[in-house]
Amino acid sequence: xxxxVVIDPVTRIEGHLRIEVIADGxxxxxxxxxxxxxxxxxxxMQNRDPRDAWAxxxxxxxxxxxxxAIASIRAVEDALEYPIPKAADLIRNLVLGSQMVQDHxxxxxxxxxxxxxxxxxxxxxxxxxxxAAAVALEPNYALNSTARLQAVKDQVVRVxxxxxxxxxxxxYWDHPDYRLSAEVDLIAVSHYLDALAWQxxxxxxxxxxxxxxxxxxxxxxxxASAINMNNEMTINQVKLNQVQALVTRTLDFVxxxxxxxxxxxxxxxxDYLDIGRSNPSYMALGKGGxxxxxxxxxxxxxxxxxxxxxxxxxxDLDLDKIEEFATSGWYRYSGGDVGLQPWVGETVPxxxxxxxxxxxxxxxxxxxxxKAPRYDGRAVQVGPMPRVLSAYVQGDAETRDDLDPIxxxxxxxxxQLNSTAGRILARAVExxxxxxxxQRWFEELATGIRAGDVQTFNPDKWEKASWxxxxxxxxxxxxARGTLSHWVRITDGAISNYQAVVPSxxxxxxRASGERGPYEEALVPHPLVRPEQPLEPLRTIHSxxxxxxxxxxxxxxxxxxVAWATVQ
Amino acid sequence: xxxxxxxxxxxxxxxxxxxxxxxGVSRRGFLTFCAGxxxxxxxxxxxxxxxxxxxxxxxxxxxxxxxxxxxxxWLQLQECTGCMESVLRSGDTTVExxxxxxxxxxxxxxxxxxxxxxxxxxxxxxxxxxxxxxxNGSIPxxxxxxxCTIAGxxxxxxxxxxxxxxxxxxxxxxxxxxxxVQASRPNPTEAVGVDAIIRDKPVINIAGCPPxxxxxxxxxxxxxANGAPPPVDGQGRPLFAYGDxxxxxxxxxxxxxxxxxxxxxxxxxxRSGYCLYEVGCRGPNTYAPCPIIRWNLSQDWPxxxxxxxxxxxxxxxxxxxxxxxxxxxxxxxxxxxxxxxATTVGLVGLAAVGVGVAAHxxxxxxxxxxxxxxxxxxxxxxxxxxxxxxxxxxxDSPPPATEKPTKEGDQ
Numbered sequence: 001x002x003x004x005v006v007i008d009p010v011t012r013i014e015g016h017l018r019i020e021v022i023a024d025g026x027x028x029x030x031x032x033x034x035x036x037x038x039x040x041x042x043x044x045m046q047n048r049d050p051r052d053a054w055a056x057x058x059x060x061x062x063x064x065x066x067x068x069a070i071a072s073i074r075a076v077e078d079a080l081e082y083p084i085p086k087a088a089d090l091i092r093n094l095v096l097g098s099q100m101v102q103d104h105x106x107x108x109x110x111x112x113x114x115x116x117x118x119x120x121x122x123x124x125x126x127x128x129x130x131x132a133a134a135v136a137l138e139p140n141y142a143l144n145s146t147a148r149l150q151a152v153k154d155q156v157v158r159v160x161x162x163x164x165x166x167x168x169x170x171x172y173w174d175h176p177d178y179r180l181s182a183e184v185d186l187i188a189v190s191h192y193l194d195a196l197a198w199q200x201x202x203x204x205x206x207x208x209x210x211x212x213x214x215x216x217x218x219x220x221x222x223x224a225s226a227i228n229m230n231n232e233m234t235i236n237q238v239k240l241n242q243v244q245a246l247v248t249r250t251l252d253f254v255x256x257x258x259x260x261x262x263x264x265x266x267x268x269x270x271d272y273l274d275i276g277r278s279n280p281s282y283m284a285l286g287k288g289g290x291x292x293x294x295x296x297x298x299x300x301x302x303x304x305x306x307x308x309x310x311x312x313x314x315x316d317l318d319l320d321k322i323e324e325f326a327t328s329g330w331y332r333y334s335g336g337d338v339g340l341q342p343w344v345g346e347t348v349p350x351x352x353x354x355x356x357x358x359x360x361x362x363x364x365x366x367x368x369x370x371k372a373p374r375y376d377g378r379a380v381q382v383g384p385m386p387r388v389l390s391a392y393v394q395g396d397a398e399t400r401d402d403l404d405p406i407x408x409x410x411x412x413x414x415x416q417l418n419s420t421a422g423r424i425l426a427r428a429v430e431x432x433x434x435x436x437x438x439q440r441w442f443e444e445l446a447t448g449i450r451a452g453d454v455q456t457f458n459p460d461k462w463e464k465a466s467w468x469x470x471x472x473x474x475x476x477x478x479x480a481r482g483t484l485s486h487w488v489r490i491t492d493g494a495i496s497n498y499q500a501v502v503p504s505x506x507x508x509x510x511r512a513s514g515e516r517g518p519y520e521e522a523l524v525p526h527p528l529v530r531p532e533q534p535l536e537p538l539r540t541i542h543s544x545x546x547x548x549x550x551x552x553x554x555x556x557x558x559x560x561x562v563a564w565a566t567v568q
Numbered sequence: 569x570x571x572x573x574x575x576x577x578x579x580x581x582x583x584x585x586x587x588x589x590x591x592g593v594s595r596r597g598f599l600t601f602c603a604g605x606x607x608x609x610x611x612x613x614x615x616x617x618x619x620x621x622x623x624x625x626x627x628x629x630x631x632x633x634x635x636x637x638x639x640x641x642w643l644q645l646q647e648c649t650g651c652m653e654s655v656l657r658s659g660d661t662t663v664e665x666x667x668x669x670x671x672x673x674x675x676x677x678x679x680x681x682x683x684x685x686x687x688x689x690x691x692x693x694x695x696x697x698x699x700x701x702x703x704n705g706s707i708p709x710x711x712x713x714x715x716c717t718i719a720g721x722x723x724x725x726x727x728x729x730x731x732x733x734x735x736x737x738x739x740x741x742x743x744x745x746x747x748x749v750q751a752s753r754p755n756p757t758e759a760v761g762v763d764a765i766i767r768d769k770p771v772i773n774i775a776g777c778p779p780x781x782x783x784x785x786x787x788x789x790x791x792x793a794n795g796a797p798p799p800v801d802g803q804g805r806p807l808f809a810y811g812d813x814x815x816x817x818x819x820x821x822x823x824x825x826x827x828x829x830x831x832x833x834x835x836x837x838x839r840s841g842y843c844l845y846e847v848g849c850r851g852p853n854t855y856a857p858c859p860i861i862r863w864n865l866s867q868d869w870p871x872x873x874x875x876x877x878x879x880x881x882x883x884x885x886x887x888x889x890x891x892x893x894x895x896x897x898x899x900x901x902x903x904x905x906x907x908x909x910a911t912t913v914g915l916v917g918l919a920a921v922g923v924g925v926a927a928h929x930x931x932x933x934x935x936x937x938x939x940x941x942x943x944x945x946x947x948x949x950x951x952x953x954x955x956x957x958x959x960x961x962x963x964d965s966p967p968p969a970t971e972k973p974t975k976e977g978d979q
Contacts, residue, residue, distance in 0.1 A: 007684035008719045011677045014649045016718060036717040037646060038708075040756030041749055049891035055878060056886065059749040062650020062778065106656070114681040155668060164637050164672035170690040171681030196664050200657050204867040211870030212863035213657065214650040214778050217878075219833060224875035226838040233820075233841025233872070242867075330714075349756070355712040356722040369715075457834035538683055549648050 002029065004360060005531045008036070010541060012111040014063040015548030017508065019519070019541060020362045023528050028537060031516070031523035032362040033508050035370040035548045038330075038349065045498045050076045050490050051220045051462075057486060057500060058215055061550045063106075065214040066099040066206065067479035068500065068550075070291055071486040073220045074475025078293035079490050080220075080467055085455040088222035090445040091209050094243070095216060096477070097289040097438050098205035101250055103480040104384070104431040105258055107545045108424070109188075109195040115539040116265050117180060117188040120173035122156040125149075125186035134187045137264055140256045143194050144187070152190040172533040179268045188265065191257055202250045205438075208239050222457030227449060240446055247442050251435035254428070262428040263406060266421045269539075273412050276420030276540035278522035279379045279515070280310035282386035283483050283506070285317065287396075288430045289437060291477035303394055306375055307386075312393045312415065321376040322501070328510030329371045339374060339513070342487060342501055370505050370548075372512035381418070381518045382482025382506045383544065388426040389417050398436075402429050420522070423543040464493040472497075481547050482506060502550040519544060638792065640667075641694045641730050642676035645705030645723040646716040646750060646759055651741035651778040652678045652704060658781035659865045661789055670792060671700065677718075688719045691730070700791065701734035703727060706743040706750060707765055708757035715757040724765060731766045736797050739763065739804075740784055742777040742880060749777075752886035763804065772797045773804040775881035780861050783809040803883065805855065814851030814877050817859045820844070833874075844871060848893040850879030 001024070008018035016037040022030040045056045053076055058069040070092055077084060127150045134144035159166060172178075180188070203213045209225045210216025217224060228234040266272070283306045286298035296304040296317070305314040323339030326332070332350035333340065340346060352366055361367040372379070380386075391399040392414055406425065407414065417426055448454075460466065472489040482503030489497035509517035516524065519541055527536045644652065655663050667673040673680075674694040675687070682690055705723070708715035713722025731737060739762035742748035747759040763771040774784055787806055790798045798806040815821065823829070823843035830837040830847050845852070854877055862869045871877055878892050879885040 006720075009677050009683065009687055011680050011683040011687050014678075016716060018717075018720075038715045038757060039646060039750040039759075043754060043756045044749060044752045044886070049893070052890050052892045055892060056749055056752075059648055059650070059777065062648035062653050065650055065653065110656075110679065119681070159668055162637065162672075164639075164674075166667050166672040166674065167676065167680045169672075169674045169680065169682065169693075170686040172686070193664055196656065196662065200659065200662075200865060203657065204864045207864040207867040207869075207873070209873060211868060211873035211875055212858075214653045215880075217870050217873065217875035219875065222834065224833055224838075225873050226834050226841075228839040228841075231839060231841050234839055234874070351711045351714045353714060356714060356717050356720060357725065358717075358720045454839075455834060457832075457838075459832045459834070462832070532685060534684055 003531055005528070005534060006360065007534050007537065007541075008034075010538070010546065012114070012538075012542060013546040013548065014061060015504075015546070015550070017541075017546050017548045018361070019523070019534075019537065020360065020367075021523060021528070021534075021537065023531050026527060026529050028523050028526040028528050031520045031526075031537075032367055033370075033510055033517055033519040034361055034368045035508060036368075037548060038369040039549070040349070042347070042498045042500065045495055047494045047496075049493070050079070050488060050495050053488065053495060053498065054218045054220070057498075058218075060500065060502075061547055062214045063547060064099070064103060064480050064550065066096050066210075066216060067477055067484055068486070069216075069218045070096055071475040071477045071479075071484050071500070072488075073218050074291060074293040074477070075473045075486040075488045076220050076475075076490070077473070078475060079471040079473030079488055080461045081471075082221055082458065082461040084222045084458055085453075087227060087445060087448055087453055088456045088458075090441050090448070091223045091225065091456065092218075092291070093289060093441045094438060094445070095206050095209050096291060096479070097434050097441065098202065098246070098250060099213065100289055100480045101254060101431050101434050101438070102199050102203050104427050104434075105195050105254065106199055107480075108258060108262065108428065109192045111545070112424070112539075112542045113188055113192060113265075114171065115535060115542055116178070116269060117192075118173055118178035118185050119156060119168050119171065119189055120160060121178065121180070121182045121185045122153055122189055123160060124182035125153055126183060127153055127186070130183035130186045133183050134190075137187075138256055138260045140252075143190070149186055149190055152193060153186055156186075156189060172530075172535045175530065175533050175535045177529065177535060180265065184264065184268070188261065191261055194257070195253070198249070198253050202246050202253075205243055205246050205250075208235070208243055219457065221459070221462055222455075224457070226456055227454040229449065229454075240449070243442060244446075247435070247438045250438060251432075254431045254435050259428045259432055262424060263409065266410065266425060269421060270410055270412075272421035272539065273410065273416045273419045275526065275536075276423070276522045276543055277418050278381055278518040280415075280418055281308045281375065281378045281380040282306060282389060283317075283375060283380045283382050284387040284390040284478065285476055285483055286387075286478045287391055287437075288384060288387055288434050288478055288480075291475070291479075293473065293475050296476050300396075301394075302391065302396070305390070306380060307390065307393065308376065308378060308380075310415070312389070314390055314394060318376075323374050323377075324501075325372040325374060325512035326366075327372060327512040328366055329368055330366055331371060339377075342485075342499060347499075368510045370509045370517075372509035372517060373501065373506050374513050374515075377513050379509070379512075379515045379517055379521065380506060382503045383423065383427075384430040384480075384482075385417050385423045385426040386482070387478060388430055389414065398433055399429070402433065420540045420543040423545075427545070467493060479503065481545050481550070500550075502547075504544075504547045504550045507544045508546055508548060519546070637670070637672045638735075639694050639697050639699040640671040640673040640676075640702065640788075641691065641699050641734070642673055642702040643704065643726060643730060644677050645703065645718075645727065645744070646708050646757070647705030647741065647743045647748075649678060649704075651743075651784070652676070654741075654778035654781045655784055656781075657864055658785040660782065661785040663785075666785055666788065670789065674699075684719075695730050695733060698733055698735050699730075700736050700738070700788070701730050702738045702740055702788070703730075703744045703762050704741050706747040706759035706761060708750070708759045710756070710758040715759075727762065727765055731769065734769065736772070736791055737762065737766060737769055738772045738774055738787060738797075740774040741779060742775065742885075745773045745775050745803075746883045749886055752884070770797070771804055772800060772806065775803070775805050775810060776856065777880035777885075779881070780809070780857055780863060782861055783857060801855070805881070809857045809861075810855040810881060812855065812857075814854045814856055814859055814871070818851055818871060819859060820871060838874060844874075844876040846895050847876055848891075848895060849876035850882075850885070850889050850892075850896065851877040852896060853889075854879040854882055856881040 010017040018034040054069040054072040057072040206213035285296040285304040675691040716723040746761040751759040
């Protein structure tokens with residue numbers, strides 16, 4: 001007997017996401033991904049000063065709170081042909097990269113782990129056995145101690161015995177598919193708490209250069225944090241020492257705790273290497289953290305491109321093949337149900353769904369605030385998994401060195417990264433590589449400063465008088481959740497068009513061109529043992545790291561024309 | 569990391585059992601509720617395949633009857649999750665201390681384990697009790713609320729349901745305060761803040777995009793410790809955090825008074841740590857504790873890292889403070905070292921550009937600020953126009969008890 005199941009709210013994500021599925025027996029047979037929030041920030045950005053654009057675009061999302069600002073200043077700088085100093089470039093990379101590692105860790109422990117880790121099982125843990133297991137797993141981590149694990153167990157027991165379960169209220173703790181031993185559950189909950197403290201600490205790389213996080217400050221033309229080794233208020237040796245210490249602690253946790261935890265937990269859920277498989281087409285413009293103004297030309301020989309239809313070979317990116325459909329989204333195109341390239345896109349919100357409250361949306365052809373991007377007519381996945389897979393396929397030595405032993409340990413093939421477990425694993429591997437990259441960027445910055453390379457801002461194109469009457473540009477970034485691009489047109493010193501094409505639209509979109517979006521595809525078919533406790537589909541949806549506030553911004557304002565030829 | 573055994577609570581000495589009794593909830597009804605919880609607690613041992621006795625519904629009922637932690641409902645409406653991320657950054661009190669020891673956060677979409685129906689039921693159960701309500705995010709009114717729905721319901725209806733039995737309401741962040749970026753011109757989704765919807769109860773506005781992490785947690789802890797929310801200014805912002813301007817305690821204030829200004833980013837003045845006023849700093853018009861508390865475990869703050877303040881704790885800053893890098897048109901008395909005069913001069917200057925009424929009201933209020941701040945409407949002069957959309961009223965709602973300035977009122 002088939003049954004309709006609604007998951008709304010999908011919790012432990014950014015933004016508002018609703019999943020509707022048809023379940024038959026213990027299996028999902030059809031699924032719909034529905035973004036239920038729209039903010040219209042691109043409309044608000046019309047006619048604003050393009051130097052202010054980052055501060056508007058940044059508020060698209062407060063989780064990936066750096067990435068929209070960076071893509072925005074890159075787009076404006078591309079439009080104004082505005083070069084920035086080397087030190088500013090490195091500082092931006094440090095801010096973006098450090099936030100990305102922090103974001104991956106928060107995603108795993110605080111937004112995803114409770115799909116695999118049973119908090120209610122923690123009281124059954126033998127602390128001594130847990131310490132032994134933790135030390136064996138992660139010998140270099142100081143907080144795998146008896147005192148710490150006992151304190152965490154006591155804390156959990158206190159909360160459970162109080163009967164007031166706080167964030168654990170109504171969790172699926174009696175679900176039969178929680179598999180970890182009580183000891184591993186305890187270790188994971190302990191690291192959940194450790195990670196909260198860790199992320200508060202290491203995010204301060206953002207604070208040193210951007211003044212705060214969430215929503216650090218950026219600057220078209222460079223960065224505002226001046227460098228002067230002989231001043232108390234500027235970037236000086238004290239602050240450089242702090243950054244170095246923070247980079248060290250960043251790498252320490254992801255290498256010694258996060259990645260080993262992921263491997264250990266996935267070991268108990270290895271069947272998820274074959275569950276959650278989605279559209280076998282992928283896009284990646286560079287390794288994680290890569291960002292640029294204009295057409296992507298990543299360093300280290302990474303070839304920006306797509307892999308299509310399950311063939312693991314990289315095809316050069318052709319941005320003319322990106323189209324957006326409003327087939328399933330609440331938007332109206334003047335030409336009907338066609339695919340439009342982003343630079344000739346249209347966005348007229350056109351809500352045709354039921355007036356809230358409603359029970360079911362999927363009977364309607366249109367059921368989401370997300371448009372549906374397609375590459376050469378195909379739904380493609382973006383994110384850490386496509387990036388790591390592409391690097392692996394391209395023979396990137398670091399990725400092969402990192403990934404091969406883990407794949408052997410799990411008994412998995414590279415193509416199995418296209419799965420729930422694969423996405424989780426790729427994210428953790430990427431976090432380690434990103435943290436190593438932070439160290440390299442930092443050393444490059446420090447070396448440059450010693451050589452006198454202290455310029456952080458280029459004043460040449462700051463004044464509007466130096467700008468052309470009309471210009472347009474694009475900024476790209478490979479951010480925590482995938483490929484991001486911002487597109488801007490500037491006319492007479494003001495924004496005349498703005499659009500953001502973002503990762504969670506690629507992954508979380510609805511149907512178009514006769515194909516489900518990646519969240520949807522990953523759920524069909526999919527196990528669902530207890531419809532009232534949709535634990536299994538949550539595992540798969542969370543593996544994409546949904547960020548739905550971003551996902552609604554695949555749009556432009558009416559009748560945009562951003563000719564690609566000018567930015568290539 | 570974990571500080572155990574905090575004994576703060578909102579409801580004083582009354583336990584949940586006494587409370588329910590007073591409110592006429594029967595023991596039988598309570599046991600029915602607890603049976604659901606018993607199922608939850610039975611879970612762990614079951615999943616581990618161990619024979620550990622799970623507590624019965626009656627045992628849980630006894631435990632819950634002694635409940636001493638206030639229930640917290642933390643909504644996220646039309647927003648970006650930056651405010652929850654800010655809470656995750658709070659040093660003292662930390663988020664883990666807050667949700668594991670000080671309160672029972674029975675509903676929050678970012679952190680809670682349950683999803684879908686189970687989450688919605690947790691919300692309904694919490695809404696049935698006395699609870700503290702925190703709201704992130706604005707309420708979009710266009711298209712019947714279709715621009716933000718949760719569990720098929722509009723943000724407005726979710727807010728109204730949760731506000732009904734709330735003992736204290738905190739609108740955390742600029743979206744909940746006044747609508748923030750999505751409410752800026754032309755406000756495509758007709759977004760409004762919490763106090764445009766909830767009119768029959770005071771709303772504490774924790775201003776900022778996002779607010780300083782410790783201000784959010786301290787506002788809650790203050791309320792738990794004192795049994796009432798902190799005193800506020802005319803916009804509902806707690807005085808302990810929004811009583812003074814950035815400018816009043818800025819470490820670069822000496823540079824301002826001495827007329828030592830950055831003219832261009834990364835010039836010699838910037839490399840000397842001089843004042844950012846002339847590259848657009850909104851600190852002179854912004855009430856916020858950033859220079860005192862600073863950000864991210866007191867590491868630094870925006871002006872400290874070389875970027876001007878964009879004034880994110882002030883209503884309408886995306887319209888009234890932009891373009892961000894243009895100098896404030898008013899405080900043009902560099903080098904005099906007499907800031908009190910600078911404020912007055914600035915207000916007079918603004919009067920000349922057409923917002924005189926609000927400006928003069930501001931002067932009067934400013935002079936008596938410390939004595940009367942909580943009762944006065946204080947709106948400092950800002951750049952540009954006020955937001956075009958002001959607190960739409962439902963036809964059946966009473967007029968608001970307090971008015972934010974309208975465009976007409978300023979002319």
